[in-house]
Amino acid sequence: MPPPPLLLAAAVAAALRAATAGFDPSRKLGDGGFGTVFLAYLPPGGRPAAVKRLHVPPSPSPSFPSASATITKSFCNEVLILSALRHPHLVRLHGFCADPRALLLVYDFVPNGTLSHHLHRRCGVTAAAPPPPPLPWRTRLAMAVQIASALEYLHFGVKPAVVHRDVTSSNIFVEADMRARLGDFGLSRLLSPPDACATGAGRELVCCTAPQGTPGYLDPDYHRSFQLTEKSDVYSFGVVVLELVTGLRPVDVGRERRDVTLADWVVAKIQVGELREVVDQPVLGEGAGVMASVEAVAELAFRCVAPDKDDRPDAREALAELRRIQGMLPEVSGLKGS
Template structure:
C-alpha cells in the first residue's frame, strides 16, 4: 500500500493512489471526495454523495486509460427498478447513470442491450453499488505510447539532466534541469560541431528512441495479451464461452446465480419436485418478488457432453423463438454445481398427467378441450416449421412435453433434443433432388435417432434423415392418445399405440379404442363424427412414408375445419 499523500490529478479530478505493483503498468486509484463532490440544492430529488461524481470521470489528454475489464464490469450493471425515471427531467445525469452505469467512465462502450426484458441479475440500488465500487478503488492503465513526459524525460536524462515541470504553469509543461558544469561543455560542443553532424546525430538518436519505445510497447502488449488469454482460459466457463460464440450476450436470456435458484427451490427440496425426465428434474421455484417458475436441474453424469449439449441447445433455440403456445425461457445458470434452466410454471401439469396420471379425471378433459389442445399444439409446430428460419424440428413431441397452464392453454416444451434444419451443401443437393421427384418432400439433416419410444418416426429411425415430418408423426401419436386415453407405450400391450390404432382403423374397429368418456351424452353423434375426423387426420400423420404425411400447416387447417364444424352444429 502507498502513503495516503500520493495524489494523482487528471482533468480537475484528483485520485488517491492506493496500490501499485512493481513492474506493472496499472495502478489502483480512488477518487478524493473533496474533488468529486458536487452537492445538490436543499430538497433536491437528485442523488448526492461525496464519493460519486456528478459528471463522467475523464482521463483524456493524459497518459492513463480505463482497462477493458473495468468497462465490461460496469456495462453489465443494470437497475432492478425503473422508479427513478420520473426524475429524469431534473436529474439528467443521475438518470443517465442509473440506466447506463458505464457512462461513469468516459470512453467506455456499453456492451449490453438498451433494455433488458427481465430484471434478474440486477442491482437494487445502482448508486449504492457505484459508490462502493469507487470507494474500493478501480484500476487504470498507463499508456506509455501516449506519454510525452516519458519520451522527453529519457532525452533529458541522456544529457545528464533532471526531469521536472513548472508547478505554477496550468499546463504543467515539461522542464529539463541541467547541471551548471554541464552547460559550458554543451555550448562548446555545439560550437565545434558542424550543423550536418548535429542533424545526423539528432536523427539517429530520435530513430533509436522511437525503436526502443516501439519495441518496449510491442513486448508489453504481447505479454499483456498472453497473460489475458491465459487468465480467460483458466477462469471462463466453457459452456458460457460456447453460448457467446453462437449468440450475442444481449440476445441471450438473463443469467441467474446458483444461489438464487437454490434459494427459490428451498435447496432443491424433493417435496418441490414437480417432474422428472431423461435429462433432469423440475422443481417449483418462487423468487422474492413473488414470481413462481419451474426450475429444471439437469442430471449430473460421469460424461457431461450430452447434458451440456442439451443445455446449450435449449438456450439457443428458446432465446430465438416466441409463440404463445411455446414455453418461455426466463433465464439460466451455468455453474460447476449444476446446469439449470428457468421456465414458465404450468400449474395444471402435462397432458400426460391428465390422460394417464394423477390429474386424469373425466370432468377435466372432455372432447372440446382435447380438440383445442390438439389445435394449439399444431399451431406451435406450424410456427417452428414455417415461421422460424432455419426451421426447428422439436424431435420429442409427446404428451409429457405438452404443458397446461392455469387457463387450460398449452405450452410445448423440452427443446433439449431440438435441431435447426441447417443443411450442408451435400444435404441441400440431396434435398433438392428429392423435392424434384416428390413435391411434398422437405429438407433434412443427417443425425442419429433420438426421442421417446412410441413417438419416434420409424423412417427417421431407419434412415437417420431428420425432417419436419418426423414431428408430424409424433403429433399423430399424441392425437391417438387424445382419442383413446391410452399411453403411447404400455407394458401390458405388445404393440405401440400408433400401430394398434392404425390396425383397428384399417379393420373398421376404431370404436373399440375410443375413450368412453368422449361418447357420454353424444347427442346426434356430433362428437363421434369429430373423433372420426381427427382419427383420420392422425392416421395420415403416422403414414409409413413421410411424403404421405401432411405438413404442419395442413394439420392446423384440418383441425380448424373440424372445430368449426362441431361449433356450428351446436
Template sequence: MSLFAAAIVVLLTTLCPNFSSSSTPVNACSSKPEATKSPSPCPPFISSPSFPFSSSPGCGHPAFQVKCSTPHSSISINDLSFSVLSYEPNSSSLLLSPNPSDPENCSSLGFRSIPRRPINLTGSPFRVSDACCSRLSVLRSCSPPVLPNCSFCPWQCKLVKNPVHLLRGCGSVHRHDSEQEGCQKDVLEYLDELMGIGINFEWDEVKDTYFTNCTDCRSKNGVCGFNSSDPSKHFVCFRSRARFSPPWISEDNPRRIAVLCSVFGLACVLLFALIGLSVFRSGRFRSSVAGEDPTALFLHRHRSANLLPPVFTYEELEASTNRFDPKRKIGDGGFGSVYLGQLRDGRIVAVKYLHKQNHHGRAFTSKSFCNEILILSSIDHPNLVKLHGYCSDPRGLLLVYDYVPNGTLADHLHGPKSPYRKGSLTWQVRVDIALQTAMAMEYLHLSVVPPVVHRDITSSNIFIERDMRVKVGDFGLSRLLAPPDNSSTATARSGGVWTGPQGTPGYLDPDYHRSFRLTEKSDVYSFGVVLLELISGMKAVDQSRDKREMSLADLVVSKIHLGLLHQVVDPELAVDGDGGGDAVEGVDSMAELAFRCVAADKDDRPDAREVVEELRLIRSRTRGGRSGVHADLIVQHDR
C-alpha cells in the first residue's frame, strides 16, 4: 500500500506543473456525460446528472446539487433533505419526498415522512405544483380536531389545525372550509402518506438567470457551473478543453493549485489506508443497515408477539422451486413472479418472489410485503388464500401460499386459449363463484376487527380450485380500517381512511379516486365489475372497444339504461342448457345487483352483507337452489 501511495505522490508531482501552465480556466465539469459519470448509480438519472443537476461541487446549478445514493439520490432545499423519486428529462419538475427525520419529542407518534419544520422554498428556484397544493387545500380537520400531545408536539398540532402550514408556498390556495362533511380526522396520517408518495416541485427556466446564462455558455461550447468558493455562487462558464482541477481554479491561482495537489495526494494515501478498515467493518456495517431496515423492524416487532406465520430460509424456497426455474413460473404481475414449489414435507405451494424494484420503488415493495404478512396471518376463511410462511432475505422477499391449481377467474373468462372455459362456467357455477367471493368480502368487512379493505378485488385475484370453489388472494394493497381513538368500529366503517388511490384500472372505485377516502364500498365497486365480467364474459378494460365503452362498467350501465342488457350477455350463457329460463331471470337479477354495486356515489351501493343475501336469493332461484359446485364440474384438462 505504501508503494502505491508513493507512486500517487510522484504522479501528482509530475502532473501539477501542467496545471499551472494552462492558459485557460480549467474545468472538472465536462460536456461529455461519460467524463463525469458518477462512480456509483445516481437514480433516477440514467447516466450522470446533466445541467441543471450535478453531483460534483461547482458544476451545474447551485440549487440542483445531487447526492448520489441508492435506492434514491437526494437533494437539499434550504437545509432540508429530500429523496429524488423521479425526474423526466427536459421537464421542469421533480417528484421529491422528504427524507425521514428522527423526532425528538414526538417519537411515539411516528409520521417520519413529515418534516419537523415547514418546507420553505424562499430563495430557491422551486415552487410546489398546483396539483399538490390542491390536495392540501381540500384537507380539513374535523371539529373538534384530534390533536396529539401539544406540549410535546406543537408543530404537529399546528399542522392538524391548518395542514397548508407544511408547504408555505401553498398559502394562497383557496380552501373550501364550508364543506364540513369532507373533514379528516387522521390529518397527520394523510400528510405522512402524501409526503411519502412525493411532492411535485417545479421551476421556471425563463425567470432564472442561471438557465439563460447557461444557454449562452453552451452556444460558445462552454460548460455551465458556478464559483463554489464564493458565498454568492456566481455563474461561471468553463472552457471545455481544460483537462483537470476543480472548476473555480484558473491560471492566476498557481499557489492554490500546488496546495490542492498536496491535499489530493495526502487524501489518496488516507483513502487507501482506510480501505482495509472499511473491509474489516463491512460485516458490522451491514448489520447496522439491516437493523434500520423497515422490513426487518416490522418483522422483529410482530414476531416477538407471535403474530406471524413460519419463516422459510431463502435456500429452502430456492430448492423448492428448482432455483426459481422459469419453467415453474405460474404467474407474473406488477408486484412479483409466482413459482410452483414443493416443500420438504411434500406440500405443493405457490411461492411469490417480489420484484426488488417496481414502479413505486423498493420502499413500496417492502410495504406491500409487510402488509400482506400482517393481514393474511390474522384472518382465516375457506374462500381466502392461506399464507404458509415468508422469507425476508437481502436476495429477495418471498411469500408462500396455497397452490390453487385451476387458474384464475380471468383465465376462465378471458384466456386466449383457455382450456377451462367450455362446459365449466355454466350459469350455476358463475353464481356460486360470485357468492363465494362475496362471502369472503363480507368476512373481511364485517367479521375482522379492524375491518380489512382488499382494494384489489379483480378476476385475476380470484383463484379457482379443481372443484370450482373460490379463493381470493393478493393482499398486497389491502388496508386495515383502524377506528380512530375513542370511536366505534361502525364510525370507522362509515368514515373510512384517507389514502392515495391504488388498484387495478377498470376496477378502481371512481368515488375513492376523486375523494382519496377509502371505505369498504370501494371493494363493493370492484366486486360489481367482477359481476359484470361473469355476466358478459368481457374484460374490465378493453382498448379495442370504443373510447366511451372501454370501461366495462360504463358499457354495461349504458346498455342497462337503454334496456339493451341482452346485447352484452355472454353468448355462452345463451347456449347453456343447464340454466334454462331460470338463468335468464338470474342474469337480470345479477345485472341489477351489479348496477347498484358500481353506482357512482358510494352511499348508493349495498354493503357486503346485502350483496351476499341477494346472491343467495339468485342461487335459490337457479334450478331449485342446487349448488353449482359438484363433481361433474371438475376440470378434466390436466388429467
C-alpha cells in the first residue's frame, strides 16, 4: 500500500467547528457507533464536506475504561486505511484533526443519504425531507455492482488486503446520480501476514480477532471461529443484496425466532421456491421482464450468505456474476454499474 498523501492542512479543530456552525444539530447528517457526522462548508469557497466528530469520553469511565481507547483506535483505523485508498465507490477521506478535545475526520459530502434510507424509506437526508421514492430494480442492481467493485478493490487491488468488517446499507452512501459509495472504515482491518494467525488455500489470509460488526450482517463463521477473512465482507455484502431484493431490514424481531435475521428468512424462502413472496413490491410491480435478473441476484446472495465461508464466492467472483446479470437487462443511457 502506498504511503498516505499529505492531508488537509486547514483541518484544525477551530476551523472545522466554524465550518459546521459549531456542530449545529441542524447540520447533523447521521449518527454511527463511534461518532456523529455533520455537514460542513469548508473555506475557501464554502465547499461542502462531511465531518465526523468521534464521541470521545471527557475522562476514563470506571464502567467502560476502554471506551476512549476503542474510539481512538477507530479514528486511527480510518486515517491509516482510507488515506491510502482511491476508488470511485469508496467515500474519500480528505483530512483529519487529532485535537485533545475532539477527533475529527473530513470526508467527501455524499448528498443523497444512505442506501438504508432509500430501501427502508424512513425519511430523506434531513428529518424535514420527505421519504425517498422506491428504488427501481435497475438502480438496485447497479448499486450491487458498484459495492462489489469496491470490495473487489479492497480485497484484491491493494496490499495488504483490507477487510471492511462493517458492510451495511447504513454504511453505503448515495450520490445525487444514485451511484453508491462504501464508507465508515472504523472497524476495518489490514490482512497483512504479520497479523495472520493462519493461512488457507491460495491467497487467503486469516486474522484472529474478536468479532465486531452490526447485528444481522455479522458473518456466523467469523462469530464462531474468531477468524476474520475477506469472506466475512462477502457475507455482509450478501445481506445487503438481500435488502436490495426484498426492501426489508436485516433484523426484524417481529418475525418468528428462527427468521429474525433477513439472511435466515430469505434463504429458507429460496430453498422452498418462495422467493417471489419476499421480493420488494415495487420491484414485483416492474413486471416479468426483471424477474429473471432478480432471481439470479437472489441466488448469488444465497451463496454469499452460506454459513461456511468456503462455500461463498469471493468479491471478484461476485462482481463478475453481477455484471453478467446486469447484461441481462436492456441498456439504458446514463446508468452504468461501475
